[in-house]
Amino acid sequence: METVTIVLALLLAVLVSGALGRLLPLPLPLIQIVIGVALALGPLPSTSLDPEIFFLVFLPPLLFLDGWRIPKRDLFRDGKTVLALALGLVALTVLGIGILIHWIIPSMPLAIAFALAAVLSPTDPIAVSSVAAQAPVPRRLMHILEGEALLNDATGLVCLRFAIAAALTGSFSLPEAATTFLWLAIAGLGIGAATTFLLTGIQELLRRRTGEDPGLQILLSLLTPFGAYLAAEHVHASGILAAVAAGIAMTYVEIQGRSLGATRVRRTAVWDSVALAANGAIFVLLGEQLPDVFRNAVKQADVQGAGWIVAWILVITAGLMAVRFVWVSVSLQFVLMRARSRGEKRDAMAWRLVAATTLAGVKGAITLAGILTLPLTLTDGSPFPARDLAILLAMGVILTSLLLASTVLPPLLRGLQLPPEPSHDAEEDAARAAARDDAVKAIEALQHRLVEEYEDASIAVEAGARAMDRYEGVKAATAERQAEATRFQQLAAMEKRLRLAGIEAERSALYRMRRSQVIDDVVLRRLVREVDLIEARLVA
Template identity: 55%
Template sequence: MPRPGAVAELPRLRYRLRTAGPGQTALSSCPCSTRRWILETVSIVLFLLLAVVVSGALSRMLPIPAPVPLVQIGLGGIIGLSTSHRVDLDPELFLLLFLPPLLFLDGWRIPKDELFKDLSTIFELALGLVLITVVGMGFFIHWMIPAMPLAVAFALAAVVSPTDPIAVSAIAARVPIPKRMMHILEGESLLNDASGLVCLRFAIAAAMTGIFSAPSAALNFLWVAGAGLVIGVLVTLAVTRAKAWVTSRWGEDTGSQILVSLLIPFGSYLAAEHVHASGILAAVGAGVTMTFAEISRQTLAVTRMRRNSVWDTIQFALNGIIFVLLGEQLPAILAGAKQTVAMTGHSAPWWLAVYIVAIVAGLAALRFLWVWASLRFTILRNRNKEGVQMRSPEWRLVAAMSLAGVRGAITLAGVLTLPLALSDGTPFPARDLAIFLAAGVIIVSLLIASVTLPVLLRGLTMPPEPSKLADEDAARVAAAEAAIQAIERHQHELSEKLGDADRYAAAGARVMDLYRERIEGLGRDRGEDARLQERRFKEFRLVGLKAERAALIDLIRTRRLSSESIHRLTRELDLSEARYRA
């Protein structure tokens, strides 16, 4: 990350790149200080990426299994102590680089049917709980630490309100989380990331101006949220339509398609911020829209497969770098602990630990009460509507949902976006204290959840989910029947056009036999045919796959399949198509 003032050096650097003389490289024409800064920046980025790579393997090698985020924080601390390089984080640059792609990907990949199924519960957790947390914990933090202004306390409460399901998955890897519970956590995280960061924006504005008006904030919230979501949707639809138009006329380039998908979250974010709307909600809206926009504008299978791999890598790298950065910042934060605690009117650094534990306890208590009340309300509502007897929620379920509210990457990314100074140039009040407390909340919540969640989840059962196997089998049969009809039509067309009907009949029969075996539940191995027919076999196979995909799209449009089934069946078709196009 560039140090303060480094951005101002870039114009001079670009000038020297243009005016480097013969025999001079661009780097050698730069002054020593600029060249040293470039080398330091590249070195620290490589160190961070190396730490992310090592963290996954190291977490499995440890005698006591540890969540990957905790290992990444530890490796970041080692980097911070063992190197002379330091990362000076620019808040706006950090916000732009990390949050849009992560939130876009969450919105893109979250199962939509499961999200809509438990939408009321998710909204209660993601919106109601966030507002209660911001208000309640804001006043509590200000009461506990009077030296922290109320607006800054609200900002700290806003950044610790979002949860992180990726950290929960890492913690509970040894004990599988019930699917429905994980879907609720994912949906909650998607929405409370946005709502918490929007609340952070208002808290920062109040701290910068010293003015807060509830009616004005409510109207501003409607504009910020509504315009942000609309911009995200419109940008995604415009880009996907333009991409489909270009592809239909000049073909598809896999690399360009992947790059376009990477640019969409940043374009949505910047467009929203340009009109003073929420770039965060624009990224979320763009991600959710991406799922529906691609249903009718299918890309090549190889593009989807490579794009998924690229996005998996980006998600792993960005989440990992955020935790490694937290560890890298810890030595400097701890070194300034005495000065930080002095702001609170105390002299002993252990007071900071007391504050962290108190904030974690307050967050857990609020979440436990809200989850219990939400589940009781849901049970009462369903009982009145359906007239059936429903049991009260098991205490372990309420406790697991409460402790699953682990803070992670979004909390750290949010707190690091606190401005360095107020509009008059004075330092932002209690910024270091807020960062220290947020970092402590992340670490303590990870530690508590890593110890207690596996115990609570062991043997915990959720209400049974209806089986999706029958729907998937019916979809496979429908796709196979459509493929057989398409192959027969293509076979007749080739016979009439080129003659030699027997050769085409033999190649088409091989492919149709595969589909008939799928329909009849057979598994016969027919072996290899002659080389001469192999090319025709691939041709007919691709025709069948195209028909399968068209039939699957019809089922998706009529919402007769769940998101998980859609993903699984699409993946099967992609793998088959990639095999026969190779």
């Protein structure tokens, strides 16, 4: 019963934080952390987290969803920049910040310092988008940050695994680590992709025999990241990379277009709720753990008061920012040099862009999830050294990076210009035209068969004309947009307002008829769902 109470309290806290996030001009993660502290100081029982369970419950779905939804073409276009941030910067961060932490805190073993640096290397795009809500991150920069977060989650947490192993065994072998890393990466990626293709293949066979059940498809998508993670961990590969690869593979399964539209709509809503609950719960748990961790960490630090801990947090945060700033500026300089060598005209390096990219490296859910997986004891049963101190320092860096980004990042982002994004208008028009042509051909072919099957051919002719209405509208709209873009935008906006007004009136009438007992609940739900889907398409 206590566990159920804690879970319900976490979900309620996420719900309350979402409402407060719309009312207060503060980043959502900070609000959730404050609510977590309030829960810890309240009458509810405190949470004692098992690191392995925490890792299994929260990380696979979040990494899976990141891999699934990240724009693949944009990721590959800026692949070199993303890899430089996700691999090179992570390695430099683990090495440099690990040495810095051990230097300023000699009581913390070097392996634990490297473990802390490893979990501080990943960034959190959700926290970035939250703190940048008042000054949205340019689309291309956001894609780069998302790609970086997708890959450095995996690389940072794999480095954490090596550091923990070194702390437990007291030894570290570079050749063995390199071999192990290759196995972790290759096997993890392969198992993750294979899990997705295998499960969806089985699902497709069942769908052909028994028809599509949206509920089963959604449940399978929810279980896929956990299956990939557990399968990889069973053979001592990287479950983290397996979850990422499973999500990327899900994109290529989805573009086959085999599932029904209603299934996709429902699945998107379910995954949005899962992501909201998982990310929110992690930050609430961060706040809930903060008071106890702080008290234990002060004892472990062997210092008087909290002043030294605050100083350590500020020094570590400054070190992370400095390493990131140097790496980003050097990487950007190389990009500009390569572009100029190809004869392209490029302006001088924009230091605002470098500073914004540096501050956008906000730490968040993955850092907390990783640091909480530090073992409770060593192999001999003794307490894991400096565990609470490492957790507190990680929490402090998360809070500090969030505060810095929420206050400094929005002014930096306002008016920031990046290289122009390619326009999607021509691509969209071509896709609409191609899809329309195929649809018209299919309708005409079926119409000819129906004319032959029915005695009254006029019915098939009229039905075909009605079915063509939508595609004739698409053709006219596309041509008009090419000829008169401004007028078409005004016309489309006006039509959208009129349609939305009609939909609102239609829905109000349906609810009024239900209140008057003219229709029953079954009819109401079916008709309201139809109206909601039309409205969702218009709003999107």
